[in-house]
Amino acid sequence: MHCSISLINVDDPSPVGGGRYNSKLHPIIKLGEWRKGSQWFEMDRDLALEVVSDRTYFPLFQKYYKDAHNADEHYLSTFVSIKFWQRNSNRSLTWVDWSKGGLHPNKYLRPDLTVEFLESLRNNQGKCKYNGKITTNVCYLFARKFFVNSLKRLLMFAPQVIHFEE
Known part of the structure; x- marks a missing residue:
């Protein structure tokens, strides 16, 4: 496994962060795993490959956030915090x-x-x-x-x- 660090902010505890959680995501994404971050991020190639290969979490966002203009603030930060926390800095440049x-x-x-x-x-x-x-x-x-x-x-x-x- 490659050990590069990606810079994805996954830490917005405001009501805007948790307030957009859709209970239909459960049990695959639990409320405690739901994150809100910035659409501005930096990631290494290995993580980018994992993101474009995701067949579990992204389809949920496609289904339950089809018309939402803010899914980009939640998908990446939620996915990374669940699957690749150890490879993320939890901050942005x-x-x-x-x-x-x-x-x-x-x-x-x-x-x-x-x-x-x-x-x-x-x-x-x-x-x-x-x-x-x-x-x-x-x-x-x-x-x-x-x-x-x-x-x-x-x-x-x-x-x-x-x-x-x-």
């Missing part, structure tokens, strides 16, 4: 700000972006965890929810934040 609550993350405008803000995304003072253990201070490689008008400012600050010469 994609930073998203949910601090304001609601159904959508915070969006950033051009004036919101500073070198200090971008540095804080990259270096989270040693708070980055893989399966609950702090292992690194480089937390994220990607970030989302920046308005299109912020692109020039992001590109302007990139050399300072990423520490490369122009």
Whole structure:
């Protein structure tokens, strides 16, 4: 067995997470196994092969979540947490700000972006965890929810934040 680690967030305890569980999934997927994660994920090739080969869990999602627009937030995180927990980091490399609550993350405008803000995304003072253990201070490689008008400012600050010469 290959021991790569995939980065799939399977840990959203909010009502949105468990509130979408369909009892018809039982007994194959029990309520305690139901997960909600992000549609943004990173996985290694071995896990990708397992996902596309799944003939047990995916058909349930096709049947009971046919018209749901949020099955993508549940299938992968539920499948991985049940079958391949030991190969998953239970985190993502994609930073998203949910601090304001609601159904959508915070969006950033051009004036919101500073070198200090971008540095804080990259270096989270040693708070980055893989399966609950702090292992690194480089937390994220990607970030989302920046308005299109912020692109020039992001590109302007990139050399300072990423520490490369122009």
